[in-house]
Amino acid sequence: MxxxxxxxxxxxxxxxxxxxxxxxxxxxxxxxxxxxxxxxxxxxxxxxxxxxxxxxxxxxxxxxxxxxxEGLETSETTTRPSDNEDVLLDRDAARVARDWIRIPDQSTREIVRDMIRTLARTQTSGGNH
Structure with missing residues (x-):
């Protein structure tokens, strides 16, 4: 190697x-x-x-x-955790995941998932930060 x-x-x-x-x-x-x-x-x-x-x-x-x-170059790719690692490190994300598991109805899960995706897109595409 x-x-x-x-x-x-x-x-x-x-x-x-x-x-x-x-x-x-x-x-x-x-x-x-x-x-x-x-x-x-x-x-x-x-x-x-x-x-x-x-x-x-x-x-x-x-x-x-x-x-x-000293003198090492850093970039976002080497210093920023991946999105998956962010989720593992974020307590709120862990709480959402635990709550998600407790939603038994698949259609309700789909509504919540779509809502989260929509909010995430508007936040990252120049909406509120």
């Missing part, structure tokens, strides 16, 4: 900050309990770093963990 661009960018940032701190890959590896080969893989982006590892590396580099992400 090819390295993800974000993993490559974070790896480069780790390398940049490590070099700036005057540490070799070996020195960083020893401080975080890894082989220098593993640090090398992190810096190339071929292996992903988990949150705890990022925090550990930032600590050794005496930087806030956010510094490892």
């Amino acid at each position: 090819a390295a993800h661009p974000t993993d490559i960018a974070v790896g480069r940032r780790v390398r940049e900050l490590r070099v700036r701190a005057g540490l070799s890959q070996q020195a960083l590896a020893e401080r975080i309990g890894l082989s220098f080969q593993q640090v090398q893989k992190y810096e190339k982006g071929t292996n992903r770093m988990g949150a705890s590892r990022l925090i550990q590396i930032a600590g050794v580099l005496n930087m806030p963990v956010e510094a490892l992400f």
Whole structure:
């Protein structure tokens, strides 16, 4: 599997900050309990770093963990959850889903569904926000 661009960018940032701190890959590896080969893989982006590892590396580099992400480009597609995730995260949507399940009559469900769709369209097409 090819390295993800974000993993490559974070790896480069780790390398940049490590070099700036005057540490070799070996020195960083020893401080975080890894082989220098593993640090090398992190810096190339071929292996992903988990949150705890990022925090550990930032600590050794005496930087806030956010510094490892500086310069990363973000777009709505990478930072915004999908519509399905929005529903899962929204308490009101969860309540509506629970109430929906309790409507036994199919024709009533269709009326409610059509009403929601109509409201959603008017809100997103320049109506009230």
